[in-house]
Amino acid sequence: MRYISTRGQAPILTFEEAMMxxxxxxxxxxxxxxxxxxxxxxxxxxxGKSYEEIAFQVMRPYVGDTFTDEEFESLIDKxxxxxxxxxxxxxxxxGPNHFLLELFHGPTLAFKDFAMQLIGQMMQFxxxxxxxxxxxxxxxxxxxxxxxxxxxxxxxxxxxxxxxPHGRVSEVQRRQMTTPSEANVHALAVDxxxxxxxxxxxxMFNDFDFREEVALAGVNxxxxxxxxxxxxxxxxxxxxxxxxxxxxxxTVPTGNFGDxxxxxxxxxxxxxxxxxxxxxxxxDILDRTLKTGIQKKEGVTPSISxxxxxxxxxxxxxxxxxxxGRDGAVVTQQMEDLKSxxxxxxxxxxxxxxxxxxxxxxxxxxxxSATITAQRTLTGEILCPHSAVGVxxxxxxLSDIPMITLATAHPAKFPAAVEAATGIYPTLPPRMSDLxxxxxxxxxxxxxxxxxxxxxxxxxxx
Ligand SMILES: *Cc1c(COP(=O)(O)O)cnc(C)c1O
Numbered sequence: 001m002r003y004i005s006t007r008g009q010a011p012i013l014t015f016e017e018a019m020m021x022x023x024x025x026x027x028x029x030x031x032x033x034x035x036x037x038x039x040x041x042x043x044x045x046x047x048g049k050s051y052e053e054i055a056f057q058v059m060r061p062y063v064g065d066t067f068t069d070e071e072f073e074s075l076i077d078k079x080x081x082x083x084x085x086x087x088x089x090x091x092x093x094x095g096p097n098h099f100l101l102e103l104f105h106g107p108t109l110a111f112k113d114f115a116m117q118l119i120g121q122m123m124q125f126x127x128x129x130x131x132x133x134x135x136x137x138x139x140x141x142x143x144x145x146x147x148x149x150x151x152x153x154x155x156x157x158x159x160x161x162x163x164x165p166h167g168r169v170s171e172v173q174r175r176q177m178t179t180p181s182e183a184n185v186h187a188l189a190v191d192x193x194x195x196x197x198x199x200x201x202x203x204m205f206n207d208f209d210f211r212e213e214v215a216l217a218g219v220n221x222x223x224x225x226x227x228x229x230x231x232x233x234x235x236x237x238x239x240x241x242x243x244x245x246x247x248x249x250x251t252v253p254t255g256n257f258g259d260x261x262x263x264x265x266x267x268x269x270x271x272x273x274x275x276x277x278x279x280x281x282x283x284d285i286l287d288r289t290l291k292t293g294i295q296k297k298e299g300v301t302p303s304i305s306x307x308x309x310x311x312x313x314x315x316x317x318x319x320x321x322x323x324x325g326r327d328g329a330v331v332t333q334q335m336e337d338l339k340s341x342x343x344x345x346x347x348x349x350x351x352x353x354x355x356x357x358x359x360x361x362x363x364x365x366x367x368x369s370a371t372i373t374a375q376r377t378l379t380g381e382i383l384c385p386h387s388a389v390g391v392x393x394x395x396x397x398l399s400d401i402p403m404i405t406l407a408t409a410h411p412a413k414f415p416a417a418v419e420a421a422t423g424i425y426p427t428l429p430p431r432m433s434d435l436x437x438x439x440x441x442x443x444x445x446x447x448x449x450x451x452x453x454x455x456x457x458x459x460x461x462x
Pocket of ligand 1: 110111112143144221253254255256257258259260307308386408409
């Protein structure tokens with residue numbers, strides 16, 4: 001299996017190389033050269049299998065000869081062993097034909113654990129074999145950083161540095177980043193906001209000497225390894241509702257288009273998905289794009305679902321690449337327009353292509369809150385604000401085809417919004433109830449590139 005860039009000008013890579021590289025050198029994103037398909041019989045045979053067995057079957061064709069079957073099986077087992085639910089991604093029913101896929105039973109209580117835990121195992125294995133070391137640096141508004149730290153803590157060939165805006169993440173998120181005691185974990189509280197953290201990260205990747213010196217690697221949501229791991233739960237949930245004999249639809253609360261793009265890959269692989277519904281909060285660039293065919297940047301307004309407060313949806317580029325018949329030159333042009341003019345218009349043909357699969361909706365702050373309140377009464381389910389955005393939009397798209405809404409975080413990760421809507425303060429699962437007693441370890445840093453770089457040079461192990 002080979003990987004090509006959405007802009008057509010970067011080297012073609014293997015799975016291992018694409019995972020280690022992240023962003024392609026031409027600024028594009030890596031995608032598989034061809035998407036493997038599974039027959040209806042193969043999908044039907046997944047019924048009754050464990051999450052890990054389905055994960056192996058879905059992902060095996062993508063990793064090529066990076067791992068043997070035995071190696072890959074063992075990496076998958078290790079990745080999900082720390083989850084707090086035997087089903088890994090259990091389904092619960094919300095109403096007639098409406099189901100909730102709980103993706104928050106991982107170690108940091110958000111769906112990002114599904115991808116990050118696996119990528120941690122895969123990278124460590126590949127590095128152990130090559131004897132190389134890498135330095136992972138990430139910027140976070142909360143969930144990505146905690147998931148990355150949890151996935152890489154204690155791994156011997158990796159140092160992980162996470163930049164987060166000082167004073168601007170929730171207490172649960174901060175403690176998940178600052179309480180791991182392993183020496184290879186470095187939580188850095190930057191005196192600035194999330195954009196400053198992201199800008200510093202970008203500057204580090206563009207400083208090629210530094211990049212080489214510390215063997216810089218990234219694990220943000222454009223990494224193909226992350227998208228791939230997310231394809232699995234589309235299969236596992238659809239099969240438990242009767243696929244491939246019965247179609248299903250999904251509603252996905254999304255900002256960066258990462259999670260829902262994994263659903264698109266599942267569909268391309270042969271899973272009978274009727275519609276993939278994009279659910280956005282008030283930062284609704286994706287909903288507007290799918291309604292008008294014009295992608296136009298507007299400012300970000302902070303919301304109660306902060307992990308979806310995004311202006312530029314990086315993974316959308318992957319869908320656009322297919323919509324334009326894999327023409328890298330057109331994608332490059334559109335991405336340049338977005339950067340320079342703040343918008344681009346999708347051609348009618350490409351727009352029709354996208355509309356055949358994707359639908360969309362948005363939830364205001366009031367609607368999100370009201371949905372948390374209503375679900376508490378109607379089903380007893382306590383939703384996090386991101387999942388509530390999904391449920392609200394899904395309710396507008398119900399039909400005779402079963403709808404699965406993705407629940408992306410545990411309510412205890414966003415207790416203030418949940419308490420305001422329900423009067424109930426959501427508690428952490430027992431396995432992490434001592435989070436507030438654990439000792440914190442964090443370094444406060446100025447928002448200054450060279451200070452950050454010196455710190456990373458100094459702290460990383462060799
Ligand atoms: C990251 C995140 C999202 C958005 O994920 P995308 O990759 O943008 O689809 C939604 N909900 C939660 C809780 C998240 O952490």
